[in-house]
Amino acid sequence: MNEQTKNTINAFVKTLREMFMIDDAAELDFGIYRIMAHKKAEIEAFFGLNDESEENALCRKIEALLAEQQDASVNVAEIRKQMQDRIRMYREDGETMEEINKKPTIIKFRQQLEENVDTTVMLPHILTALNDFFSRYYDKGDFISQRRYVNGGDATYLVPYNGEEVKLHWANADQYYIKTSEAFKNYRFKLKNGKEVEFTLKNAVQLKNNEKEQKDWARKFKLWDGVTEPGEEPVPDFVPVQIEEDGVLHIYFTYELMKKRGNEQKTLNNATYATLADIIQTKYKDDYLDLLAIMEGNDKEELRRHISRYTTKNSSDYFIHKNLGDFLRRELDFYLKNEIMHVSDLDYNNLRRTLAEAKTIKAVGEEIIQMLAGLEDFQKKLWLKKKFVVQSDYCITLDRVPESLYADICANEEQRKEWVRLFAIDEIERDLTTEGYSEPLTERFLEENPHLVLDTAFFNNDFKHRLLESMADIDAQCAGLLVNSENFQALELLQEKYQEQVKCVYIDPPYNTGGDDFLYKDAYQESSWLSCINDRLDLSKRYFKEGGSIAVSIDIKELDKLIGLMDMQLGDENRKANITIRRASITGAKVINPGLVNISENVVMYSNGQGKWQPQDAFREKGYDDRYGKMILNINAKPEKWEYSTVLDEFAKEKGVAKTQLRKQLGDAYNDELLKFVIDNSERVIRLAALDTDSVSQEVVKLSKESKKHPEKVYVLPREDGFNDYYITNGQTILFYKDRLRRIGDKIVPVEKVSDIWDDVLPNDIHNEGGVVLKKGKKPEKLIDRILDSTTKEGELVMDYFAGSATSGAVCLKSHRKFINVEANEYFDSIPLRRIKNTLFGDKSGVTDTHMWKGGGVVKYIRLEQYEDTLNNLYRTPMEGAWYEEKLGADTIGYVMDMQSQQNWMHTDWMANPFGVKMQITHGNETTEQTIDVVETFNYLLGLNVEKTLWPAEGMQVVMGTTCRGKRTMIIWRNTAHVTDEEVKTFLSSVDCKPFKQIYINGETTLGTILDGKLRQTETEFEYRMFPND
Secondary structure: OHHHHHHHHHHHHHHHHOOHHHHHHHHOOOOHHHHHHHHHHHHHHHHOOOOHHOOHHHHHHHHHHHHHHOOOOOHHHHHHHHHHHHHHHHHHHOOOOOHHHHOOOHHHHHHHHHOOOOOOHHHHHHHHHHHHHHHHHEEEEEEEEOOOOOOOOOOEEEOOOOEEEEEEEEOOOOEEEEOOOOOOOEEEEEEEOOOEEEEEEEEEOOOOOOOHHHHHHEEEEEOOOOOOOOOOOOOOOOOOOOOOOOOOOOEEEEEEEEOOOOOHHHHHHHHHHHHHHHHHHHOOOOHHHHHHHEEOOOOEEEEHHHHHHHHHHHHOEEEEEHHHHHHHHHHHHHHHHHHHHOOHHHHHHHHHHHHHHHHHHHHHHHHHHHHHHHHHHHHHHHOOOOOEEEEEEEEEEHHHHHHHHHHHHHHOOOHHHHHHHHOOOOOOOOOOOOOOOOOOHHHHHHHHHOOOEHHHHHHHHHHHHHHOOOOOOHHEEEEEEEOOOOOHHHHHHHHHHHHEEEEEEEEOOOOOOOOOOOOOOOOOOHHHHHHHHHHHHHHHHHHEEEEEEEEEEEOOOHHHHHHHHHHHHHHHHHHHEEEEOOOOOOHHHOOOOOOOOOOEEEEEEEEEOOOOOOOOOEEOOOOOOOOOOOOEEOOOHHHOOOOOHEEHHHHHHHHOOHHHHHHHHHHHHHHHHHHHHHHHHOOOOEEEEEOOOOOOOOOHHHHHHHHHOOOOOOOEEEEHHHHOOOEEEEOOOEEEEHHHHHOOOEEEEEEHHHHHHEEEOOOHHHHHHHOOOOOOOOHHHHHHHHHHHOOOOOOOOOEOOOOOHHHHHHHHHHOOOOEEEOOOOOOHHHHHHHHHHHHHOOOOOOOOOOOOOOOEEEEEEEEEEEEHHHHOOOOHHHHHHHHHHHOOOOOOEEEOOOOOOOOOOOOOOOHHHOEEEEEEEEEEEEEEEEEEHHHHHHHHHOOEEEEEEEEEEEEEEEEEEEEOOOEEEEEEEEEEOOOOOHHHHHHHHOOOOOOOOOOEEEOOOOHHHHHHOOOOOOOOHHHHHHOOOO
16 A cells, blocks of 8 residues: 555545544543544444554445446556556666656556446545545534535635525525523633642633634634734743632633644643743642542543533533535535536446446445434434423512411521621611511511512422412412523423414524624634524514514624524515614714714514514603693683693793793703693693595595684594594694503603604613622613513513523513513522512612502422433443443433434333432532433423322322413422332322323333223323423
8 A cells, every 4th residue: 555545544534533523432431422423433433443553444345335336348457557566667777756657557457446446546635535525524513514616726605595586695594502601701610629720711712803813823722921012022931820819719811813834722732831830839839739639430630621621521522503415415426426427527438437436435435424414313313302490499489378377488587698688688777666676586577578588499398389389379479480591401301392382583682793702713703693592583473372473682792693594584575674772872982983883783673473473562761742832721611612722821821920930930840841831731732633535534634624714613532442533633643642641650741752763761870780790781660661661561471582680570470470581690599580589679770650560479480401411411321231330320310322222222221210310410510410301391291280289198299280371280290119009199189180081100000900991101291301302
């Protein structure tokens, strides 16, 4: 085998090792790398990745395929021998190989070998073609659309096109975006001695030129050099390590543009480790020397391992392909037709060779594709799997809690401490009428503070059971649901329960400016963003209620692409408004730079396409409109007897001041006094306005013409269905000022209908709204309130799956709407959950006065298993050992690591006792075994609206409710080791089972005979609903 062929083999083996992550899997023990490490031996054996070039299994496979296609009548071996003899003769004469290869005899021999499919000549061509194809489409853990039409060397890209008049296309349109930013800016882990370390990102550079980046540049992680502004010089002797006030050792990184060549991330990681090792040994060895140690079960130092995890997590594996097998097969066929089988180059002499080459590439490519697709489809199933509820708790104000539980509440120190922290109850002093703060709290104190917010997370199961048993129509009582989860996973789990119930979807997604924590694949910033928004928008369509709306906050960066995407998803006929929002004043640094000052952003509003759109009238407060300058003096008389005066004349009479002296006498109070007078007399204050004959009925037009014949008369045309009567005089309509008034909070004020320019929604104290601070900014409550005012009525459901600080949830509570808020970030407890607690307590900021909000209510919050948790709970298949006995135990959940398995994705032995089921859950990069809420998970899988929950016996829980499809349902959960069929039977005899259409019981049971066909097996239903069904 010559050197060229060896190099070609090595190049393709390198590509295969990268695609199957063989080398990374050896040192990265998280996520998809665990799968690859598990399949490493199988993949290496299949492709011969560890073989010497001469013995490579893949090469032998290719040679065998080529041999099948040789012409048996041609002695290829003899031709090859003659060529080698001639080459040897030329070499003995002192000629070089470069000279020999140009000789006509050698060229002729080679042509004969190619035409007759000689394996030694064809092998490099085929390996080169395979390497070219797969390396073209593979990019750092993802497969990207790179179809090209080659013609004269012009590698023009092609995109799929189905005859649309206008098409929105992006590179990752057929892939799921799976990244979260949780471990990007702050990656924290704990050492064996309890000390915490955090990788803190100080600066992340946004790409400005994608085309340039693709060719020469890429973003890489490196240690921070102290530079805070572009163009600054690095700080001399800067140390990128510091113990901050939180007691955590922070190691500072940047994510910046570098030349690709010479700056491979692994090389940078090695340099980073060397620098940090010196710093730790010099300054922090007393507490942090474990960073440089190799822990049991690992083969690398702890710090080196975490550097590798951090940089890999945030620079690769952004997508999962929706159908990788079909995609690569389609692209391979296209590649063969356009780059291997050039029709213009085909003739009789090379036809056999070309066909053999194409057939061999296709056969080998198909095997590689099948292996890749198996891995990708396995990931897809894990991504689409409904996720478990890890935690389920309630925030409930004390006025909803039975007083019989007050003694337990007073004794709970953790709850008391939170009330001190959030609501400063320790500042409430005792006097003659008020029970002051004390430790422990008294029951009278609780009675006097009915809007203190109890968090069930601070209480034991016995307390929770008693509280929930006391609540009728549990889900109906909840004003909102707050979900700590990646939003795609939340939308997947909640869809059965809330399908076709959401009247308005409002989202404030990342604006993709580079500074908003949105992670994107280098060279695919816009494409990453579109994939993220597209799939979540597509999922949210299942929630749309008839006549509803969807509103999206955005700025100029992605406005055009968002509108194109929403047109594609919802239809441009459902595009209703592009609202311009004034978000700042023209002051400060904004006015220094030349050009227009950008102080706006947008809210794009669409109807959801489900039935006729049902928008609501929204109004904004407006001062006195002096066009309403006339008054009717005798409003109770018949219209033809009305007598008129002017507003100012009557106002002057009331004040006892000459009209010309009003402003002077009243001074600064003039406008307020005049407005009060007009509002008090609004039923008599009028103006005349021309009729729009194109928008009124012919009856009105006829009456208008008639009125011109008798200008002294007032004509009245009564109307029904709540519309105002028409009053017409001399061809004009009489408009009453009372119709311009609305109640806002406890005031009656003049208003005007809202347009698509909102310049009045930014308050001066937005940073303090809700009692929380969000560094990347919050939306004003007034903005959200107006969106909801325009799209929903009280009691209707609003969804926001980019909840941020939960502004939309807070506004829904205050305006008496229901909400679903989803937020994934690590600040869930400290910002959105805290804000909801503040609002329930009676937060006084934002739109509180508008809605006269006083506080009170119930909000549920849950946390979900995430995709990374799913990957980290993968175990061997049962065929390879009793994995749930050796690794898990019968009470722990694990998923089968068998990509070919079509069923039995997880063992269900834990169903024997659903109350103690555990799973490995990672938060803040710390993995712990947690008990999960199987009961609550099943409620969402069934789409059950819970009405009652009971604990009739030890080890038994009963849930009653109605599914979204209208089926009355009872679910009986039990620890089968303690609760027998007889005990279940005793319970069933105590309740009326007739209204229930289906009754679920876990564990083996013989009760089906007494349940009249209503019995359902919980285990089967659970698994069926949790995993995606093709």
